[in-house]
Amino acid sequence: MRLSRSELLFVVTSTAAGKWTEHEILAYLEANPQRAFFSRLFRDGGFTNGMEVGVAGGRFSEHFLRDNAGRDGPWRWTMVEPYPPRDLRHRLEPPAAGSLSWAARGLDANVELTFLEMLSSDARALALPNASFDFIYLDGAHDYANVKQEMVDYWPKVRVGGVLAGHDYCTHGEHVPHACIGCKDVPACGVYTHPDASGTFRRAKTQVGVVRAVHEWLVEQNPGLNLAVHHTLEDFTAESLASEGISWHDLVLTKTRNPSWYIVKTRGTVEAAASSPATFQHETHPGLLVLCMCLGLFVGLQLWTRSARPRHIRPERIGR
Ligand SMILES: C[S@@+](CC[C@H](N)C(=O)[O-])C[C@H]1O[C@@H](n2cnc3c(N)ncnc32)[C@H](O)[C@@H]1O
Numbered sequence: 001m002r003l004s005r006s007e008l009l010f011v012v013t014s015t016a017a018g019k020w021t022e023h024e025i026l027a028y029l030e031a032n033p034q035r036a037f038f039s040r041l042f043r044d045g046g047f048t049n050g051m052e053v054g055v056a057g058g059r060f061s062e063h064f065l066r067d068n069a070g071r072d073g074p075w076r077w078t079m080v081e082p083y084p085p086r087d088l089r090h091r092l093e094p095p096a097a098g099s100l101s102w103a104a105r106g107l108d109a110n111v112e113l114t115f116l117e118m119l120s121s122d123a124r125a126l127a128l129p130n131a132s133f134d135f136i137y138l139d140g141a142h143d144y145a146n147v148k149q150e151m152v153d154y155w156p157k158v159r160v161g162g163v164l165a166g167h168d169y170c171t172h173g174e175h176v177p178h179a180c181i182g183c184k185d186v187p188a189c190g191v192y193t194h195p196d197a198s199g200t201f202r203r204a205k206t207q208v209g210v211v212r213a214v215h216e217w218l219v220e221q222n223p224g225l226n227l228a229v230h231h232t233l234e235d236f237t238a239e240s241l242a243s244e245g246i247s248w249h250d251l252v253l254t255k256t257r258n259p260s261w262y263i264v265k266t267r268g269t270v271e272a273a274a275s276s277p278a279t280f281q282h283e284t285h286p287g288l289l290v291l292c293m294c295l296g297l298f299v300g301l302q303l304w305t306r307s308a309r310p311r312h313i314r315p316e317r318i319g320r
Contacts, residue, residue, distance in 0.1 A: 019046035019134065022161060022264045026230070033233045035060075035260040036241055036252040038135065038165065039067035042075055047134035047162070051078040053120045053150065054140030057087030063251040065107040078114040078133075080125055080140065120150050130156040137260075138166035144209035151217040158265045165262035167254075168207040169214065169231045176211050180218035181228035186211055187259050190234075194255065204256040214261050227266060231259045 020028065025045065029037060041047045042064065055061050061079055068075060081088060092115055093101035102108045116125050120140050136158055138150050147166065158164050170189035178184045191201040218227055234257040238249040246252070 017046065019161060020044075022266055025163065025264055029230065029232070029262065032244075033231075034236045034241075034252070035165075035167070035232050035234065036063065036236065036246055036249070037244075038137065038163075038260075038262075039064045041135055041163065042068050043071045048073070048075045049133050050076070050135040050137070051080065051128075051133055051154075051157075052137045052139060053080040053154065054138070055079040055081045055088060057085050058091040059087075059251045060137075060139070060254075062091065062102070062107070063246075063248060065102060065111060066248060066251070067246060068111065069107055069109070071110065074110050074112065076112045076114070078116065078128070080116045080118065080120055082117065082119045082140075084115075084117060120146070120153070126153055128157055131159045133157050134159060134162040136162075136164050138164070139168070142168055142207060142210055144213050147210050147213035148217055151213060152221065155217075155221075155265070160265050160267060162265050163262050164265065165260055166210065166214070167260050168210050168256075168258045169261035170204070170206070170258050171208045171211055172203070172206040174206065174208045176208060177215050177219065180215055181226060182230055183215045183218065185231070187231060187233070190257050192255050193253055193257060204258060207258060210261075214263075218263075225266070227263055229261050229263050231261045234259055 020041065025041065028040065028045065032040070042050060050064065052061050052064075058079070058081075061077065064077060084092075090100055091102050092113075093099055093103070095101060095104040098104075102113070116122070118125055120138075136154050138147065138154065140146065140150065150166075151164070155164055170187045172189060176183075176186060178186070189204040189206055192204050195201050214229055218229060236249065236252070241247070241249045241252070
């Protein structure tokens with residue numbers, strides 16, 4: 001068994017914190033290739049800190065809350081939305097009789113919710129701590145320039161071993177540079193989930209700007225890191241999700257069934273940052289592994305304790 005230092009560090013910290021490893025994340029999402037199952041990275045995969053950028057009415061966020069209502073232990077969810085529609089304001093209201101707010105329905109019982117009423121480029125959002133999020137989902141503006149900037153801004157906020165993802169990864173077949181791992185396999189945009197005025201299910205708008213931003217970011221920002229892009233398929237039915245315990249498939253649907261992209265922040269990131277990428281030349285001694293796991297557990301506990309303290313950033317909140 002040969003492990004590089006960074007591989008060892010990654011395995012130790014992931015295991016000690018009880019979070020799925022890169023291999024486990026990819027295996028799970030390849031077996032369950034729909035965005036609905038991103039919530040299982042929290043429920044089953046040990047993720048505890050997530051963010052959705054561009055939440056609109058809060059339906060996809062609600063999916064995460066509902067799916068994690070019975071999870072073991074507390075978790076955190078941050079939402080960035082500059083133009084909160086009425087649905088979102090209702091969801092964020094304090095509990096009141098007859099209210100459909102998350103608080104009234106007990107969906108906020110185990111989660112610390114943070115709502116940032118601002119653009120993803122706002123300095124207060126950009127001041128969120130680096131390497132602190134297990135999962136960030138980009139679904140705000142969908143033009144090339146915004147998505148590319150968000151990738152630059154939000155990638156550092158994902159911890160090593162976490163996932164950066166985003167919605168609307170599909171084209172109408174336009175040429176997009178694909179000199180990156182996973183980039184040749186770009187799905188075609190399907191049809192809108194609702195018919196137009198004439199009753200026709202029209203083909204959903206191309207998201208070539210999103211795809212180009214993701215590919216270019218991979219090639220330009222991270223050469224040599226061997227990061228790979230993956231995507232979901234969204235070929236679920238209400239029944240297929242219900243059979244997995246998700247009886248609210250409407251919260252996962254938008255106007256389209258466009259796939260989502262996702263990138264696991266691999267240990268390669270650590271290797272690139274390390275001054276010496278030397279690998280262990282000998283079999284890793286089991287005693288050393290146990291020692292490192294104890295160390296990882298200690299570090300994990302320290303981080304957990306620190307994260308439970310009040311945050312320096314007290315973002316704007318609605319109804320909480
Ligand atoms: C497609 S909707 C999000 C849908 C939601 N994620 C879901 O799955 O139900 C896009 C949202 O992004 C917001 N948005 C647009 N530009 C943004 C930006 N620069 N930063 C953050 N959010 C933005 C819009 O106001 C809109 O509500």
